[in-house]
Amino acid sequence: xxxxxxxxxxxxxxxxxxxxxxDDPALNENISYANAYLSRAMTVAxxxxxxxxxGLVVLIGPYNTALLGYVYDPVEAAMYSAFSPILWCTFxxxxxxxxxxxxxxxxxxxxxxxxxxxxxRLAYAIYLTQFPVFFYNVGTTKAALYYSSLDLVRFLLxxx
Numbered sequence: 001x002x003x004x005x006x007x008x009x010x011x012x013x014x015x016x017x018x019x020x021x022x023d024d025p026a027l028n029e030n031i032s033y034a035n036a037y038l039s040r041a042m043t044v045a046x047x048x049x050x051x052x053x054x055g056l057v058v059l060i061g062p063y064n065t066a067l068l069g070y071v072y073d074p075v076e077a078a079m080y081s082a083f084s085p086i087l088w089c090t091f092x093x094x095x096x097x098x099x100x101x102x103x104x105x106x107x108x109x110x111x112x113x114x115x116x117x118x119x120x121r122l123a124y125a126i127y128l129t130q131f132p133v134f135f136y137n138v139g140t141t142k143a144a145l146y147y148s149s150l151d152l153v154r155f156l157l158x159x160x
Contacts, residue, residue: 044103051094054087 062080064070099108 044098047094047098048103051091051098055091058084058088058091 061084095104095107096111098104099111102108104111
């Protein structure tokens with residue numbers, strides 16, 4: 001009986017020490033380097049697969065609303081309206097994050113285009129000026145208004 005216990009004890013120590021030897025860089029640098037590269041590559045591949053799946057769900061999800069026999073379902077519309085911005089944001093966030101760390105590929109090169117800097121500065125300037133214009137319009141309005149498509153044209157013509 002004693003010999004069986006010793007064998008089991010040695011086997012348990014051997015089995016338990018394998019993961020530690022396998023992951024310790026001081027003991028085996030080549031295996032750790034290969035694992036880190038494989039783990040990073042699989043994480044990036046899974047991230048792109050997951051992100052693209054989310055993006056396609058948002059883009060292709062409401063395809064049935066374009067069919068001729070579509071009957072409006074408020075629960076379906078509410079679910080899509082609630083979750084599509086979150087899914088789309090996750091897809092875009094993954095693309096930006098992967099591009100930032102150098103795993104963007106052609107998408108990262110597209111986001112790094114030098115002319116986007118001009119567009120970004122212009123969009124930020126418009127974003128900053130929209131609030132004073134909005135508050136000015138709210139402050140000068142004395143009664144409730146009803147808007148039409150021509151009101152935007154009138155506003156642009158009057159402001160110029």
